[in-house]
Amino acid sequence: MREISFYNAVTEAIKEEMLRDERLYFIYDNEYMTKFYSQISEMTHSYGDSRAIVIANSQASIVGFGVGMAEMMNSVIINIMAKDVYRAMEQIAYNMAKLETFYAKQFVSNVVLRVIVEEDPSLGIAQNTGVENIFCALDNMNVVYPSTPADAKALLKSAIRGKEPTVYIENTQLYNDVGPMIGEESLTLPIGISDIKKEGSDITIFSYGPCVKTSLKASEELKSDGIQAKVVDLRTLKPMDKETIVQCACESGRVIVVEPCSMDAYAGNCVARTVVSGTSFDYLKAPLKIIASKSALIPYNPHSKTNDNLPTVFEILEEARQLMNY
C-alpha cells in the first residue's frame, strides 16, 4: 500500500486514461495552462497539440467545443478554472446538460468537465466557493466532488469511462493532502455511492470535499465524550446516495450535515429532504442540523492562502453535544 498526494493521484488518473484510450482528448485554456504548466508541457510532449488542445481566451465556447468533439464519437475532458464557470454557463446548460436528450440520443455525450476550485482569500470578487450548487441545479449531469486521493483517482477514471456528462470538482486546498492508494491501479468507483469514512452509532455526520477532514477530527474528539460519531463522505452530489442516507439516519436518529458553503447550498437541503420524507422520519431523535460557512463570502486576507471561512471543529462539537442532550 502506498501513500500519494491528491494532486498526484489526479495526474496519474489522467495519464492512465490518456494512454488507455486514444480517442480521449484533453482540452484546456490558458488560465489552466498558467497554473499547471509542467503537467501541460509533459502532456503536450507525449501526445502533441492534437490531443492536448488549448483554446485560449474563449471560455464562452470551450465547453461547446468539447461537446462538438464528443459528437464525433470521441471522449473529452474539458478543464476550466471555477472562476470562468459563469462565463461558460450558456454552453454548459444547453449543450452539455440538455443536448443528448433533445437529439433523442442520436449521439452519446462522453464529456467530463473538470472544474478547479481555488479558495484563496486574496481572490476577492473572483472567489468561487459553492460553484457545485449551480451544477446541481441543472438536470442530466452528474456532479462529483472527491475528498481523498484514492477517491479522486477512482472517481475521475469512472467519470471518463462513463458515457454521461459529468462535472468533476477539484478543490486546490486538498492538493497536498496525502492518503493511501488501495487496490489495483485501474480501480474505478461507480458514481452515486457515498463512503463511510468512520463508523459510529450515536450521530451521523454527512460531509463532502474539504469538510470531511474537519468532520473526522471532530469525530475523534467526541470519542472522549463517549459519543460515537459516524462520518459519511457523500462523494457524489448528484445523484446522491439516498439509500445510505436513509439507512444511517435510521440507525443513529441524529444527523448533522457539514458543508463548505453558505446555508442555501444543495447538499444540506438534499440530505434534509431525504431524511425527513423517507422511512427515517420515524427514527429521528433530534432535529437535523446543517453546519455551513458563517458568511457567504470569504473575507479578503492578503496574508493567508487557506480558506478560513469553513466550518470549524469547535462548531461541530457544540452541535453534536447539543443533539445528544436533546
Added chain:
Amino acid sequence: MQTDNQTVLQLFMKMLYARLLEEKINFLIENSIISAPIKFALGQESILGAVEALKSDDPVFYSSRNLGLLCARNIDTYSVLMELLGSDKGLCGGKSGQSTICDVSNGFYGASYLPCLNLPLACGAAFSMKTDAQDSVVMVVLGEGASENGVFFECLNIASLKKLPIIFFVENNAYCGALKSEDASIQKDVAYKGKSYLMPSIIVDGINIMDVYEATKRARAHILNGKGPVLIESKTYRLSPADSKDKQDYRTNEEIEEHTKDCPLNFLSNFMLSNSIGTKDDIIMLKQKVSNDLDLVFKRALLDSGLAYVSQDETEKADKKVGDEALNGEGESI
C-alpha cells in the same frame, strides 16, 4: 463559372420543394393544427445551393430557420412533420420540435434555438474531422444578428488559428426580428468581420442560387487544400414574418411584394426559361408534381397523429398564391 443544366434543374426542384413545404406548414398553423411558433425562411431558399455543393456526409450545423434546409439530402419529410407535431416517430422522438431538430445519419447535426449556440459545436466537430484526416468540411449556418455575438468572434479566432475545415455561412436577411439589420450593426457587411481574423471572406448574391452553389464549391476546394476556414456572406431578404405570431407592423406590404418578385425561385425560373432549360409548362407541371407528393406526405403524417386531414381544395387555394406570383405573371417575371 457556369453551372450545368442538370444541377440548375436539381436546385430548382429543391427550392420548389422547400417553398411548398413551408407554405403548407403555414397553412396548418393558420388552421390551428399546429400552434407552436414556427419560424419560416421564405425567400432564403438559396441556402440549399450551399448544401448541394458539399458532399453528402459533410456535417451541417444550422440555425432556427431550418425547415427549408431539411429538404436537402435524404431527410424524410414525414419524420420532419411528425417532429413538428410532437410524435414519437419524429426525427428527434418529438422531444425538440423545431428547436434542435437534427438527423445525424444524414450529417445534419442540429439547429441552435439561440443565436450562436451551436457555433462551438461546429468548431469542435471540425477539429475532430481534421485530426482524423477525413476529407470532410463542416458548414455552420447563422444569421447576421448572431454575428454580433461574442461567441462568434471566439469561434472565428479558434477556427482561423487552428486552420479548421469549416465554412461559416452567414445568411444576411436584412431583418433581426422587427429591427432592420442596418440599424442594428455598425458593420453592414459581415464578411469584413471574417477578414479581420485573416479568413478569406466573400459576399454572394443570395437571390442567385447558382452564385451560392459555385462559391461554396470553391470554398470547399480551398479548405481541402489545407488553407483554413472560409466565411461566406449571402445577402438575402426574409419574406416571412419573424415567427408565426408576428404581425409585421414594422414593414409595409408593398416592400414584401417587391422583394417577392425578386425571390430566388423567380430568379432561377427566369434563368431557366431564358436559357431554354425548360418551358413554362414544364415548370407548372413540376410545381404540380411536387405539390402532389407533399400532399401525400402531409395526409399520412396528419392521419398518423390523429389530427384532422386538410382537404385537397383548401391546399390548392394556398398553392395558387405561390403559382400566381412566381409563374403566371407577364413581363418581368418571365
